Amino acid sequence: MLPGSVVVIASNRKMHRNGDQHFPFRQSSDLYYLSGIREEMTVLVIWRGSYSDQYKEILYLPEEDPVKTRWEGPQISQEDAGANSGIIDVRVHTTLLKDLRELFENSSHVYFGTPRPGDDPESISNEAEIRRSLENETARLQEHLISPLMTRIRMFKEYEEVEMIRRAIEATGKAFIQSLSIMQPGVREYEIAAGIISEIYKSGCNDLAFEPIIASGQNALILHYTGSRGICEKGSMVLMDFGADWEYYAGDISRTIPVNGKFTKRQLELYNACHRVLNKAMKLMVPGKLMQDFHAEVGALFEEEHIKLGLYSMQDARDNRGKTPLWKEYYWHGTSHSIGLDVHDPFDHEMKFAPGMVLSCEPGLYCKEEGIGIRLENDMLITANGAENLSAGIPIDPAEIEELMHR
Ligand SMILES: [Mn+2]
Numbered sequence: 001m002l003p004g005s006v007v008v009i010a011s012n013r014k015m016h017r018n019g020d021q022h023f024p025f026r027q028s029s030d031l032y033y034l035s036g037i038r039e040e041m042t043v044l045v046i047w048r049g050s051y052s053d054q055y056k057e058i059l060y061l062p063e064e065d066p067v068k069t070r071w072e073g074p075q076i077s078q079e080d081a082g083a084n085s086g087i088i089d090v091r092v093h094t095t096l097l098k099d100l101r102e103l104f105e106n107s108s109h110v111y112f113g114t115p116r117p118g119d120d121p122e123s124i125s126n127e128a129e130i131r132r133s134l135e136n137e138t139a140r141l142q143e144h145l146i147s148p149l150m151t152r153i154r155m156f157k158e159y160e161e162v163e164m165i166r167r168a169i170e171a172t173g174k175a176f177i178q179s180l181s182i183m184q185p186g187v188r189e190y191e192i193a194a195g196i197i198s199e200i201y202k203s204g205c206n207d208l209a210f211e212p213i214i215a216s217g218q219n220a221l222i223l224h225y226t227g228s229r230g231i232c233e234k235g236s237m238v239l240m241d242f243g244a245d246w247e248y249y250a251g252d253i254s255r256t257i258p259v260n261g262k263f264t265k266r267q268l269e270l271y272n273a274c275h276r277v278l279n280k281a282m283k284l285m286v287p288g289k290l291m292q293d294f295h296a297e298v299g300a301l302f303e304e305e306h307i308k309l310g311l312y313s314m315q316d317a318r319d320n321r322g323k324t325p326l327w328k329e330y331y332w333h334g335t336s337h338s339i340g341l342d343v344h345d346p347f348d349h350e351m352k353f354a355p356g357m358v359l360s361c362e363p364g365l366y367c368k369e370e371g372i373g374i375r376l377e378n379d380m381l382i383t384a385n386g387a388e389n390l391s392a393g394i395p396i397d398p399a400e401i402e403e404l405m406h407r
Helices: 029-035 066-072 078-085 093-105 126-133 147-154 159-182 189-202 217-221 265-284 291-309 314-319 398-406
Strands: 005-010 016-018 043-048 055-061 089-092 109-112 142-145 213-216 237-242 244-246 253-258 358-361 364-367 372-375 378-382 387-389
Touching: 005 029, 005 093, 005 126, 029 043, 029 147, 043 093, 055 078, 055 093, 078 089, 089 093, 093 126, 159 189, 159 237, 159 244, 159 253, 159 358, 159 378, 159 398, 189 213, 189 237, 213 217, 217 237, 217 372, 237 372, 253 265, 253 372, 253 398, 265 291, 265 358, 265 364, 265 372, 265 378, 265 398, 291 314
Parallel strands: 005 109, 055 089, 109 142
Antiparallel strands: 005 043, 043 055, 213 237, 237 253, 358 378, 364 372, 378 387
16 A cells, blocks of 8 residues: 555445345455454445554444344444454544545545445445545545555465365365265256255355366367266266355365266276376476466377377367467366465466465366367465365276266
């Protein structure tokens, strides 16, 4: 934060669904990171003085609404909000605009929490309302976004955060084992999803990190397929990409398994190719490497495998030099993304891999001609000299998967 600045980060209200229903509320990740408060309509204000290293932080809660309390139960008390967040100065909304006017008078900069990359510019946030109300007061201030600062902090996980991610991955692994016992020819994709979700909740998680992808047969060629109505056909494979949320931290795992518990010869060839790339890719995740360079290295590994699989020839690859590499015909997405409070956590692509980052490693092989899609995904913690596979406990060896499915 620059000297003489104010940060305003506001959480949203619940998002309306239809009639009197709302979508489940999820706290703004930046606000949660800084405060640990999960209530809707919370506002965090941080002020830094001009001439000294003086900081002030104030947390605003909505006013108690007796009708809302009757229907939805009491909201967090000011006392508990203070204890949970470590913020001593907790107030109610009524004084927010007045307080901000005062802080702005003695400041030169203001940082806002939104929009973040990927936000819907049309959605009306609480923050947008605050900005509108204070248009005149902020006119003379220099405006900044808080997201670049927050990205730099959130990219590096503290010990406690890694522990949360480990718990999320543990629950995700249990759900994977559960899916193996439900999988059989004729079962619907959503039945597999139901088993996975149930197991995640039984592990003590009260949310999923994202909507599970259970894609059988050709559906696996759709990267973010969430239809889940398809039937798992004998002789095909199912690509499953899912993750538990443990206390707001995400796990994110992909596995691909044969519906009837036995890979065909061709499926196994493709699976082993993807598995070899994953094993080599995990070793390439070392401090000092740029994400884009890592992805290019994984692409080169795939090219070798694609040629061995007969998807194209070495000559084809050579003839194609200077154009979009042929491996991109069979591998359409990035190899890695940051994982944390969000399953796709903020990441600064100009920064090199460094200890404390938690990143996915998820090579995929998608063959339209053969109607086969495979993705294998582990979650990695970058360490001083390499990376730890946080999902090492989740079966991935094809013989082990077949053995578990026959049990
Ligand atoms: Mn992922």
